[in-house]
Amino acid sequence: MLFGYPVAEQQIVILNYFGIGGILWLWVLRFFSFVLLFVVVWVWKQAIVKVLDGHIALISAIIVIITPIFFVFGLVYPLICIKLLFFVIGIGLGLKNKIYFGMLAFLLIVFNWQILGNRAAIFSKLNMKDAQTEVTKRISSEDSLKESLNMPLWWRRISYNKYYFTYKQILAEALPFFDFESIFFQEINPFAQKSIVIFYWPEMYLFVLGLYYIYIFKNRKMFEFLFILIVIAWIDFVFSEGAAYKRLVLVVFPLSVVISLAFYNLILLVKKSNVLASLAFVFVSVFITFGFINSFLDLNSRIQYWLDNRPLAFEFWYSELSRLNLDNYSKIQVSSMIGDSKQYCFFYLGHICDDRKFVFENFDLTKDKSINSVYAGFAGEFVGSRFKNDIDGSWSNNSNFKLVSKQSLRDTIANQYGNDIGVAIVN
């Protein structure tokens, strides 16, 4: 169940900061996150009214609200909700004085680095070391060919140099921003990548129609507004890391305007009894409504497919540990392979986690084990890692330990350590 999704890393950080834990406080935090998101939408709507029609602002706000990522941010990512609030406030201020747009872009970079802990790949490209390595590798690869066209080195050097390759590498970081598959077709993404639906695919048609209206309206103010928003979203994308939906989140706002522009004008045409527009209106309305319902059903039924599996692993470990009488054991070790397990421990088990018998580290029972201990970790930590991550289901039949419980996760979140997690006792 979607609402049963356990506490996630960002929530843990906030709850532990205030020294609170447990499901009740988690839901209080989620409530605040959703309230924050409604404020975001409200501020956004007010900002659009200053540039465009009130109807378009309303439609844009609805489009933003119905995107699954918005719901997921409220449920799982409170820090991103705060970021979105900064963004829309910055947009509102920027409409009064453009200097705020620049400050907003800078603030977003700082927020990504400091608060979200994003270490964007672009930073490693700027010092040209990666480029130099790539140039050397490319030239030596070409030189290793036994038969090839003869091209003098000076000619190759015109483009094979660290300056051009830095440009190339920066582009490689920046260009995936223009990814319609992630923005509009996540429901049926050809890569089946781990991301959340940003827009429902029927909105792509409205987006194209919206481009037409943007061009013919020749509204310079609107055009500049959208352009600046897209540039800011692009900067945020380049200076962030992680799943596509987290990096592309800000693009939702300008694109929602383009889509709402199309939708509003479609409504106007329907009012004029335009048959084709009416058909198009019915088509997109029905499909978007279906997409909305379907997407939430899908999120609910395939939670492991859409959302991060790491919180599920921690939930499993600690719920299994809470069923054991931990006083009977001299050591309780929980893997930290996929995050700070101590932080999660405070949330699930409270302050007993401060006890010295709790150890929050990765382990390898094939090399080292303590008797009278409980271990919670990945299959590979119990039976040894496998290079190809091919640990079969029989791993739990091992005389080294007595398995209490195990669970299989959909995705590989600890490569080489298998997709199974378990809790086991070593006597």
Added chain:
Amino acid sequence: MKNKLYIFLVALIVIFGFLLRTVGLNKSPPSLGFDEAALGYNAYSLLKTARDEYGNFLPLSLRSFNDYKPALYAYFTVPFIYLLGLNATAVRLTSAMAGTFSILFLYLLLKRYLSNKWFALFCFFVLSLEPWRLHFSRNAFETNLSAMFFCIGAYLLLISRTRLRTIFSVLFFGLAAYSYHSARLSAPFLILLWAIDPIYRLKHNIKFDFKKLLPLVGLIVMCIPIFAMNNSSLLLTRFKQENVFNKFYPYAPKEILNPLSFVYYFVGIISGHIFSYISPINLNQRIYDWVKMSPQFIPGMGMLGWIEGVVFLVGFIFVIGNIFKSFKYRFLIYWMIAGIAPAAATWTWYHPLRSLNIFPAVELIVALGFWQIYSNYKNKLLIILTILLFVITAIFTINNELKYSAYENHGEYQPGGYKEGMPYFASISNQYSHIIIDTPHAQGFIFFLFYTAFDPTVLQKYSELRPKPGVEGNLNFNFDKYEFRKVNWHDDYKLKNTLFWTRTDITDDEVNRVPGAKIEKRIWNALYETASIISTE
């Protein structure tokens, strides 16, 4: 004076383009893919016997690997094989020439769409060196020949104010249909859209002139022989293998699949296929698995240069915005729709090879995007920097295609080693009564036929032995003294008077232990040891 300079520069770009497409075709790409080898060998067979490798007299479709390749490419290759012999250069020259002619028509189209001739020249320079133009011209792709005919047909259709131009347009579209499957849908579809002009009709209630459908009728009549001279169900073999229903489920969640969601996802998938061709990341950078594992793979680059993919979006907005203003902008959209249609009906999301016909239209939209940016931001420093960047990127593209891709393209589809080893293998094969060829490829026999220039009259005698039409997968077959199978040295060393073409993991020791057995040669492709020639007495 300026005019002469202009003409000189246009000629220079064309000549430079010709040289880039023709120089060192035998070295880069270093080895033929099996489709290239099949086209070449069938052309050779047509030259020698007027029949394809199966003995079909002057066929319109080559049965080849039971995929019924359109035969026109092979016919165009016949003169080159006559002049140069059966080798990679001869096979690829048809594509190289098509690529060169194609850029001539790119120039003519650019002049139609851009009023500033110097700007058109700049775009011509940049676009004539796009990664896809170099790559598809240096490999023997029927689709590249088809794309050239399609481009000429589209150009003539765009300017078709006279009956003669329309007739020639239909003729070229017909040739495109005879060259590659996808044009059989794209060409009539484009003519239909041109005739109806549906976007214009959204706003204007005009009477339809049925005479405008005559070119479509002409094209259909012209294409009748393709279907009449072959079993039409076999011609659709490729479509049966690749259609969208074949691999639908990986994209749609089974957990929530019901009739309603089936419609939602199915329409979504088709929409996704269509829009994938305007997704900038697909045009300039992203490489899909099915592209990477095939000869259409361009290392590190998409079909267009990195910047052009984004500029495409600017041009696209311009075209969409002006769609009611001029037919020439609508025509670009029709061209895109018609070109995408065949590819959208297959299971792959974005497939450059099947949609090659659209790329001249994509480039024109890019050119319009450049023009929009240029006319809004005429900053001299920016212009100089941009030109410099594009020149360096062009040099990178040339290096990447002519040199580096040889390193990257040694995959399943361009196995290599045959060119280096087969002439020697053929020269000693008459000393042996039994020949075993072991290749990891489903159609490995074609490399043997190609690189030994095997007598087609002998091969045609055995056509009855070959896997029947409709059979897919391993199409290797044994004939005469030739056997195509995996070599198991632990048993096969007992075979007398036998010559083996096999893999490299049979060691010198294993061979030397057998009296009379000998490693004749270890064969290297451009990068690594890839085959061994072993003989027994």
